[in-house]
Amino acid sequence: MEAWFDPFMRFADSPWSYLLVFGMALLDAVLPIVPSETSLIACGVFATPTGSPNLFILIGAGALGAFLGDNLGYAIGRWAEPFATRRLLSGERGKRARATAERWLEEYGGMMIIAGRYIPGGRTAISVTAGIVEYPWPKFRKFTAIGGITWATYATLLGYWGGTAFKDNPIKGIIAGLVAAAVITILIEAIRQILTRRKKRRTDR
16 A cells, blocks of 8 residues: 555655646546546645645646646647547538537536546546537636636645545555545546436436
């Protein structure tokens, strides 16, 4: 277990932690395999409001990385839009899929963008899709800022809570934070599925 978390533990209690969480959050927005939440939770275990790493700077670094990463995903979607339209969305099924995505983003864009930040893979799919369907960038930028700040705050505070609960065992603190994050992610996904089914039933009617 210690070997698994060793890459994070090396930097979690040093000034390098800010660069670590920034880089992880930035990359995770376009590469979902990058463990951005793990890095925030691990660094949050060692964070203090006045020491190093500083709790608030960690949150700021994670939020900035998430914001820039989500907007990078949006830019990739805009760049890929001609190819996607020509190759993936040209048929009848593709046109229906695009129309559905546009309608959902128009009606629930803010909720989807913010909630998607908490779902691994979901944040990438929503950002790229928003770019492809040309969802207004000023609105997207606003919602990704909100999502990035709330996500970084919750992940860092989970680590801070774990570190406070297990002061003598940072590994247990990290595990506690990760378990709590997994439970929250499952709850968010369950709520999203319920809302999706309700929306589908209303549409069918």
